[in-house]
Amino acid sequence: MFLLFGTTLRRSLLVTVVFICGYCDKNVPQGVEKLSTKFTLFFIPLFTVSSRYSNQCTNCGGVTDLTREQAEHAVARQG
Numbered sequence: 001m002f003l004l005f006g007t008t009l010r011r012s013l014l015v016t017v018v019f020i021c022g023y024c025d026k027n028v029p030q031g032v033e034k035l036s037t038k039f040t041l042f043f044i045p046l047f048t049v050s051s052r053y054s055n056q057c058t059n060c061g062g063v064t065d066l067t068r069e070q071a072e073h074a075v076a077r078q079g
Ligand SMILES: [Zn+2]
Pocket: 021, 022, 023, 024, 025, 026, 057, 058, 059, 060, 061, 062
């Protein structure tokens, strides 16, 4: 039997929060993203293998890695 499997990376924007960027030192919106690596079978995503979080500055594009707790805190603060 022929099996076609692999992984795919999915990005999703969780929330946008405004704080002072560590790169450009400006108080601008930062997009908090979840990056999920999904296991795929015949190009159909089945389950998440790993996920990580990051935020990206809308001013300078600087990316900072976040912990899951930091990302969840950002979402909770927004809601
Ligand atoms: Zn910045």
